[in-house]
Amino acid sequence: MKKSRTATRTIDILELISNETKGLTLSEIATHLDIPITSVSDIIKALLDKEMIEIIDERSKVYGIGVKAFFIGNAFISNTSIIDKAKDIIEQLGTQLNKTVFLGKEVNEKITYVYKYEPKNTIISTCAIGSRTSIHCTSLGKSLMAYDDALMKKILSKELTKKTEFTITNPEILKNEIEKVRVKGYAIDNREQSSHLLCIGAPIFDDKNKVIAAVSVSGLYSEDIDIEFQGNLVKESALAISRKMGYKGN
Incomplete structure (x- = not known):
């Protein structure tokens, strides 16, 4: 055509x-x-x-x-079932951790933010709904690549842009990082996209056991952050959303 x-x-x-x-x-x-x-x-x-x-x-x-x-953007949000099913869980996660929570999807090899929850006392500006960013340096993107071999192959075959001094630009190192996501069930963006932010994400699956989106929490970097504790909370929230989407796996 x-x-x-x-x-x-x-x-x-x-x-x-x-x-x-x-x-x-x-x-x-x-x-x-x-x-x-x-x-x-x-x-x-x-x-x-x-x-x-x-x-x-x-x-x-x-x-x-x-x-x-x-108005058109709002219509997309209101008509997207995953957002309707995820809203309450996302808000609960954001309130519990007092952090901004994002719901993101892959569109044309980029992460697109389709929904977010911000606590009332947030002290950092965050990405707007509808904005897009790179996959390789975000916890959302790593969560998707960990369970989508075709997407991972495409991303690793391209030049990996260095966003900060912490961005992983070596394909082999990034591949090893993604393998860790499969073991832990959550991904980490440790100042890789923004030098002052640490984000933790986890994948969301549908009734066909296919990864369709990811959820992440975002906050200021600190050495005191209990990544394992927060990672497990994000993973549990992502699984709860997946269950609402009909996912039957573990």
């Missing part, structure tokens, strides 16, 4: 704008995506008309994500 270039560019523009909290100008969008500015202008006009984007700075003509896109 032949792809529509305009439709593809429209999606690329929406995705780009959604990841920039301060917004982007017309020329910045054209430069980022290597699209003629006249083509970008036509698409921007249509998106403004449909309220998918909005002008957040009238003076400099900076564009941000619009209210209609927000």
Whole structure:
């Protein structure tokens, strides 16, 4: 099937704008995506008309994500059964540990955050729902790779970007790390994506025993963190969500 270039560019523009909290100008969008500015202008006009984007700075003509896109995103969340089944468990885990909890899925070899719970007194800013990040340096991604051989093979065959001084970029070392996930049942991101955060994640399975998502807790790094205790709590929460998805395994 032949792809529509305009439709593809429209999606690329929406995705780009959604990841920039301060917004982007017309020329910045054209430069980022290597699209003629006249083509970008036509698409921007249509998106403004449909309220998918909005002008957040009238003076400099900076564009941000619009209210209609927000409603569409909320519709995705409300219509996704795994989120409905996981909400209470995620909130309970976040309250117990007083940490931000994420629910993530793999989309096009990236982790996409589809839901999160933040305690009221959170002191760190975290990723927004819908944002995407690398698989190799996150506890969510490692949890998925540990039970998806095809995904692990794809990720290990690519260059592993170094996000911090702690990021594992050697494929063999990362492979060994993932083997540990299979033994313990939970994965660790020890300052690998952000130099001040430690995250612990575990996989979620469906009724066909297939890994479909992962859940993780995120907080400031400290040498005093009882990783085994928190890892087991995350693993138990992930298993509880899996049971709700029809998983019958161990």
